[in-house]
Amino acid sequence: xxxxxxxxxxxxxxxxxxxxxxxxxxxxxxxxxxxxxxxxxxxxxxxxxxxxxxxxxxxxxxxxxxxxxxxxxxxxx
Amino acid sequence: xxxxxxxxxxxxxxxxxxxxxxxxxxxxxxxxxxxxxxxxxxxxxxxxxxxxxxxxxxxxxxxxxxxxxxxxxxxxxxxxxxxxxxxxxxxxxxxxxxxxxxxxxxxxxxxxxxxxxxxxxxxxxxxxxxxxxxxxxxxxxxxxxxxxxxxxxx
Numbered sequence: 344x345x346x347x348x349x350x351x352x353x354x355x356x357x358x359x360x361x362x363x364x365x366x367x368x369x370x371x372x373x374x375x376x377x378x379x380x381x382x383x384x385x386x387x388x389x390x391x392x393x394x395x396x397x398x399x400x401x402x403x404x405x406x407x408x409x410x411x412x413x414x415x416x417x418x419x420x
Numbered sequence: 421x422x423x424x425x426x427x428x429x430x431x432x433x434x435x436x437x438x439x440x441x442x443x444x445x446x447x448x449x450x451x452x453x454x455x456x457x458x459x460x461x462x463x464x465x466x467x468x469x470x471x472x473x474x475x476x477x478x479x480x481x482x483x484x485x486x487x488x489x490x491x492x493x494x495x496x497x498x499x500x501x502x503x504x505x506x507x508x509x510x511x512x513x514x515x516x517x518x519x520x521x522x523x524x525x526x527x528x529x530x531x532x533x534x535x536x537x538x539x540x541x542x543x544x545x546x547x548x549x550x551x552x553x554x555x556x557x558x559x560x561x562x563x564x565x566x567x568x569x570x571x572x573x574x
Contacts, residue, residue: 350471389554396477418541418552419535420510
């Protein structure tokens, strides 16, 4: 299984901080599309994605046990 | 700790103390504070949220990048999260180097990189509403890229 983390406005839109699904075998772009449809999320397109706390590309494949975080454009500082 | 996400007010001196070294001829300190007016709009307070474990890793990465670019540099960064009032300190960056020009340049590099790759978000609370802020340029950050000249104005 895979834990998916939401932050900032994505957390507000999802109504929760995280969900757990089986995403192994999907690439990042496929996972985004899947989550957007399943959870009615409209702003995932503009988010970056991290796999196990490292930024990932759309084509990276998710492995069993990976933690996935959707990272909206950051605004620290 | 040299790279930290803090839930309490930041002790500025303790960040500076992390980069003291006998080889240094300069320490620059950047203190990012909460501004009341942005383009005429009044902020009441901010809430910062972080993906804390990844944020610490990315701050460490910025420290490594600086040490690769500016020989002899030492870096410490603390970013605060939670509710911050106007004038509160949100981030402190201390950089020491053998010569002063490098200390200024490397410190500037650190804050620009924070705004690109460190997973921290601010929510603005205005008099008439609230909103999570994307990056100030309304562009998507490039995690492996570098700040361009146009990115250095905010």
